[in-house]
Amino acid sequence: MTGTPLLRVQELSAGYGPAQALFGVSFEVPARSAVAVLGPNGAGKSTLARALSGLIPVTGGTVGFDGQDLTGASATAIRRAGLVHLPEGRGIFPGLTVHENLRLALSVDKINQAEAFERAFGYFPALASRRKQTAGTLSGGEQQMLSLSRALMVNPKLVIADEMSLGLAPMLVDAVFDGLRAALDSGVAVIMIEQFAGKAIAFADQCLILRRGAVAWSGPADQAGGELLHRYLGAATAGVSD
Numbered sequence: 638m639t640g641t642p643l644l645r646v647q648e649l650s651a652g653y654g655p656a657q658a659l660f661g662v663s664f665e666v667p668a669r670s671a672v673a674v675l676g677p678n679g680a681g682k683s684t685l686a687r688a689l690s691g692l693i694p695v696t697g698g699t700v701g702f703d704g705q706d707l708t709g710a711s712a713t714a715i716r717r718a719g720l721v722h723l724p725e726g727r728g729i730f731p732g733l734t735v736h737e738n739l740r741l742a743l744s745v746d747k748i749n750q751a752e753a754f755e756r757a758f759g760y761f762p763a764l765a766s767r768r769k770q771t772a773g774t775l776s777g778g779e780q781q782m783l784s785l786s787r788a789l790m791v792n793p794k795l796v797i798a799d800e801m802s803l804g805l806a807p808m809l810v811d812a813v814f815d816g817l818r819a820a821l822d823s824g825v826a827v828i829m830i831e832q833f834a835g836k837a838i839a840f841a842d843q844c845l846i847l848r849r850g851a852v853a854w855s856g857p858a859d860q861a862g863g864e865l866l867h868r869y870l871g872a873a874t875a876g877v878s879d
């Protein structure tokens with residue numbers, strides 16, 4: 638049997654002030670597995686990521702993570718529990734060096750700095766030679782790798798990657814997926830929010846499709862075929878030929 642999942646989300650509701658954006662979303666993420674969260678624009682994917690990571694308040698339902706009840710916990714407490722969110726837009730500091738960006742990522746975590754740096758450069762060795770370079774002068778793909786390194790260096794149990802491939806050239810999209818694959822292989826669970834549905838489904842074990850803030854479909858990723866994606870995502874975003 639699979640036992641208790643790493644993340645169990647039950648009937649989660651959240652929104653922005655009076656504007657509710659998530660309506661009773663339930664799903665699970667087993668340890669060491671990947672879930673692709675798909676859906677058309679405005680479906681609530683980023684809102685789900687924000688609610689799970691404590692950036693916006695949960696207004697209903699529960700979030701269980703690694704044996705703890707994290708419903709309503711602060712963003713810092715959630716991060717310390719091992720759930721790390723990579724926000725859309727990379728979240729790096731362009732005026733600081735690669736090294737400074739990585740060091741800042743450690744400021745709320747009580748972990749061994751040397752080991753954390755080793756882990757970061759282990760995932761993306763190309764960053765090691767650019768330690769002193771200002772992050773704003775890195776290419777888009779390198780910035781995304783820096784963002785992912787910042788998340789992975791704190792040894793998380795679950796990473797939520799929101800639109801990591803947005804705006805990247807195809808080769809760099811592959812590099813970012815490779816980094817996430819390495820994380821998955823080393824035991825980190827992944828929630829992937831992606832515009833490239835075909836790639837996300839090939840990567841993930843499970844798939845969750847959101848529509849208007851609610852779960853429209855969920856199931857094994859290998860059952861989320863072209864017709865289903867077309868029905869829920871539309872021709873423009875299904876991306877099944879990726």
Ligand SMILES: Nc1ncnc2c1ncn2[C@@H]1O[C@H](COP(=O)(O)OP(=O)(O)OP(=O)(O)O)[C@@H](O)[C@H]1O
Nearest residue numbers: 653656657658676677678679680681682683684685
């Ligand atoms: N900061 C905000 N303030 C108010 N409403 C918001 C805010 N961010 C998102 N919303 C609303 O919440 C709903 C869900 O948006 P969300 O950004 O989560 O969708 P999404 O699936 O991530 O879409 P996209 O693919 O466009 O990023 C939308 O109706 C959106 O207008």
